[in-house]
Amino acid sequence: MKERIIAEVSIVPIGTPTSSLSQYVSACLHVLQKASDIQYQLTAMGTIIEGPLERVLELIQQMHEVPFGMGVQRVVTTIKIDDRRDKLVTIEGKVESVYARR
Amino acid sequence: MKERIIAEVSIVPIGTPTSSLSQYVSACLHVLQKASDIQYQLTAMGTIIEGPLERVLELIQQMHEVPFGMGVQRVVTTIKIDDRRDKLVTIEGKVESVYARR
Amino acid sequence: MKERIIAEVSIVPIGTPTSSLSQYVSACLHVLQKASDIQYQLTAMGTIIEGPLERVLELIQQMHEVPFGMGVQRVVTTIKIDDRRDKLVTIEGKVESVYARR
Amino acid sequence: MKERIIAEVSIVPIGTPTSSLSQYVSACLHVLQKASDIQYQLTAMGTIIEGPLERVLELIQQMHEVPFGMGVQRVVTTIKIDDRRDKLVTIEGKVESVYARR
Numbered sequence: 001m002k003e004r005i006i007a008e009v010s011i012v013p014i015g016t017p018t019s020s021l022s023q024y025v026s027a028c029l030h031v032l033q034k035a036s037d038i039q040y041q042l043t044a045m046g047t048i049i050e051g052p053l054e055r056v057l058e059l060i061q062q063m064h065e066v067p068f069g070m071g072v073q074r075v076v077t078t079i080k081i082d083d084r085r086d087k088l089v090t091i092e093g094k095v096e097s098v099y100a101r102r
Numbered sequence: 103m104k105e106r107i108i109a110e111v112s113i114v115p116i117g118t119p120t121s122s123l124s125q126y127v128s129a130c131l132h133v134l135q136k137a138s139d140i141q142y143q144l145t146a147m148g149t150i151i152e153g154p155l156e157r158v159l160e161l162i163q164q165m166h167e168v169p170f171g172m173g174v175q176r177v178v179t180t181i182k183i184d185d186r187r188d189k190l191v192t193i194e195g196k197v198e199s200v201y202a203r204r
Numbered sequence: 205m206k207e208r209i210i211a212e213v214s215i216v217p218i219g220t221p222t223s224s225l226s227q228y229v230s231a232c233l234h235v236l237q238k239a240s241d242i243q244y245q246l247t248a249m250g251t252i253i254e255g256p257l258e259r260v261l262e263l264i265q266q267m268h269e270v271p272f273g274m275g276v277q278r279v280v281t282t283i284k285i286d287d288r289r290d291k292l293v294t295i296e297g298k299v300e301s302v303y304a305r306r
Numbered sequence: 307m308k309e310r311i312i313a314e315v316s317i318v319p320i321g322t323p324t325s326s327l328s329q330y331v332s333a334c335l336h337v338l339q340k341a342s343d344i345q346y347q348l349t350a351m352g353t354i355i356e357g358p359l360e361r362v363l364e365l366i367q368q369m370h371e372v373p374f375g376m377g378v379q380r381v382v383t384t385i386k387i388d389d390r391r392d393k394l395v396t397i398e399g400k401v402e403s404v405y406a407r408r
Contacts, residue, residue, distance in 0.1 A: 008147040010182075012216060012280060014390075015223035019188055019278035022196075026203035043145050044152075044196040045110040045182060053370075057363055064359075064387065073392040074223035076216060078282070079385040080112075080147060081370065084320075086121055086379040094124075094146040101128035114318060114382060116288075117325035121380035155268075159261055166257075166285065175290040176325035178318060180384070181283040183268065186218075188277040212351040214386075223392055226400075230407035247349050248400040249314040249386060254350075282386075284316075284351060290325055298328075298350040305332035 005053045005083040006091060009060050010046040013067040014074040027070060028063040035059055041091055046078075050091050053083060107155045107185040108193060111162050112148040115169040116176040129172060130165040137161055143193055148180075152193045155185060209257045209287040210295060213264050214250040217271040218278040231274060232267040239263055245295055250282075254295050257287065311359045311389040312397060315366050316352040319373040320380040333376060334369040341365055347397055352384075356397050359389060 013024050029047065032040045038051030038059065049056050057079075064077045082089070115126050131149065134142045140153030140161065151158050159181075166179045184191070217228050233251065236244045242255030242263065253260050261283075268281045286293070319330050335353065338346045344357030344365065355362050363385075370383045388395070 006146050008145075012218070014216070014218075014225065015220050016218065019186060019219035019276075020199075021218065022199040023203055025200045029200065041145070042197055042200060043143070044108050044150050044193045045184065046147070048146050050146075053367070057367065061359070061363065064389065068391060072223075074388075074390040077387040077389070079387075081383045081385075082147065082380075083370065083383070084121060084380040085374060091146045095144055097122075097124040098127045098131065098144060101125055114320070116318070116320075116322065116327065118321050121321035121378075123320065155265070159265065163257070163261065166287065170289060174325075176286075176288040179285045179287070181285075183281045183283075184278075185268065185281070186278040187272060210350050212349075223390060224403075226403040227407055229404045233404065245349070246401055246404060247314075247347070248312050248354050248356075248397045249388065250351075252350050284384075286351065288325060295350045299348055301326075301328040302331045302335065302348060305329055 003053065003085065004051055004088065005056060005081055006089060006094065007049050007056050007060070007082070008046045008080045009049065009063065010078045011063055011067065012076045013072040014076060016072065024067050024070065024072070028066045031059055031062045031066065039091055048091055053081065105155065105187065106153055106190065106192075107158060107183055108191060108196065109151045109158050109162070109184070110148045110182045111151065111165065112180045113165055113169065114178045115174040116178060118174065126169050126172065126174070130168045133161055133164045133168065141193055150193055155183065207257065207289065208255055208292065209260060209285055210293060210298065211253050211260050211264070211286070212250045212284045213253065213267065214282045215267055215271065216280045217276040218280060220276065228271045228274065228276070232270045235263055235266045235270065243295055252295055257285065309359065309391065310357055310394065311362060311387055312395060312400065313355050313362050313366070313388070314352045314386045315355065315369065316384045317369055317373065318382045319378040320382060322378065330373050330376065330378070334372045337365055337368045337372065345397055354397055359387065
């Protein structure tokens, strides 16, 4: 089974001119839009990515670089990886398995 | 302006019989279903909650207790709070503000 | 047994004049220095707090307010709670139990 | 300037026989003990690592594999990266810069 993980990433630039971060989030998302081999979902608190672990981490590193290219001097990036190897999981499947319990 | 924050919570029971956690997530969600004064969204990586800070933390404490009531001896709960006071933000509004940048 | 949890908190102000955050971290720590009923440890990546869950969350809410009082408009606060009820754990004890495995 | 970041990693195996995780943490730490090119510090809530970003992520991937090799079927790994490029930061330096504010 080709291993796929689900990760959530949040990229927070520090020392930005205002408290709005949407332009940075939007620019980071461009990295994922160009990656046709993974699935992703933008939420209010981060971006959820589904794909092979190595590939997801490679893309997150590219996303992490984006704010530096926009003039930011410090970036705090948080990554949470959910790696389950006894069952194939997907972004939709995880949510459905919770609702199926009702 | 009545202050509302957006938070994300992830409740992870340790030492469960199997690697499936959906029954615990489902039981934790019941706490939010009974709370008509907040908004929430279940994602593949956590639950996003929108409401007043004090109230959201109160509900999260109730959610955190749920796995103990199901026989679990250890729970690791992660909470991320995004509190913006120059602008009213909502779960939908935050996602839309990113897509509006395209 | 009076329940004590170990938590880690990280308070990140957004839209600060520079990328240095040490003045905000220092001001947040004052909240803990005045609290004689809990234990805490500052690390390079956050502050670890040991005490009863309700009390720790109360103090974290006070810490979370501090940057707003310093002119910040947005604060992202991350809290991780490790709550183990089959054994009394302490900040030092958790680290020692790992090294005891060597 | 050779870029060094500070990261914190927490590796949580799901579905373990008991609620004690110290044997897994200890085994994950062996990966860092063999890596002479980075600095690390074990805390009660995770492991803090200082080194080049690419290298730190490579080591974290190795650490993330360890519980699977011990029979675990699911691992939740959280990584927080603090990457500051206007100033050289170290694990000790970050803590000292906060206390210097007193």
